[in-house]
Amino acid sequence: MTDDIAAGTPASARTPSPDDGYLGDLAVRAKWDEVYAERERLWSGRPNGALVAEVAALTPGRVLDVGCGEGADAVWLARGGWDVTALEVSGVALERAAEHARDAGVTVRWVHAGLAEAPLPPASFDLVSAQYPALPRTPDAAAERALLSAVAVGGVLLFVHHAGMETRQADESGFDPADYVWPSTVTALLDEDWAVEVDEQRPRLVPDGGAGAHHAHDLVLRARRLR
Incomplete structure (x- = not known):
């Protein structure tokens, strides 16, 4: 959804309506709407470089785009033959994503929900892609477990985040890395049912324009569900 979760943007004063189908924390939705x-x-309007690189060798199937933002990844995947479900907490972002998809002439299934609250069919996605997501970390690891449970047997979880963010100190803006899910917190939950195919830091192909362009290196986790 974002590669700038340390921005410390205050929550909007506008109260979202609880009856529009959104599932999740209303305060989180209001923050990202603002x-x-x-x-x-x-964002830049172009797909994330790590996604493009890691998906190149995969056969298109069902994909879940977690934190789809304005839809660049979802549209790129749909153009590549993937059956795309795209998840996002911000209704403002989803409206832009849907317009992007219409302009591109592709079909995407949009889900307006938080990851932990989303009614996703378990073990049904050949690819679960989470590119720089602002996933809240909880004692029960709800977001991490939701990511893993969505992956089908034989499918892949691709989780990408900015290198160095996890080890930053909490600051006055309200950003605390302990509040968010990182590749390492997902890796810690992987057991013998999973094979880690990529777990590395690499230079980032930075798109022109868009928030977060100052981040130059990625942490890339690609894990395959064996059973």
Whole structure:
């Protein structure tokens, strides 16, 4: 959803309606609605480089795009023959994503929900992609377990985040890395049912324009569910 979760943007004063189908924390939704509403376009409009690189050798199937933002990854995947379900907490972002998909002439299944609250069929996605997500970390590891449970047997979890964010100190903006899910917290839950295929830091192909362009290196985790 974002590669700038340390921005410390305050929650919006506008109260989201609870009856529009959204499933999740209303305060989180309001925060991200305000983040997106502050700019006509938040991201570059191009797919994330790590996703493009890691998906190149995969056969298209069902994919879950976690934190789809304005839809660049979802549209790129759909153009590549994937059956795309895209999840996002911000209704503002989803409206832009849906418009992007319409303009591109592709079909995407949109889900307006938090990851832990989303009614996703278990073990049903050949690829679960989470690119720089702002997933809240909880004592029961709800977000991490939701990511893993969505992957079908034989499928792949691709989790990408910015190197160095996890080890930053909490600051006055309100950002504390302990509040969020990182590749290492997902890796810690992997057992013998999983094979780690990639777990590394690498230079990031930085797109022109869009928030987060100052991050130059990625942490890339690709794990395959064996059973």
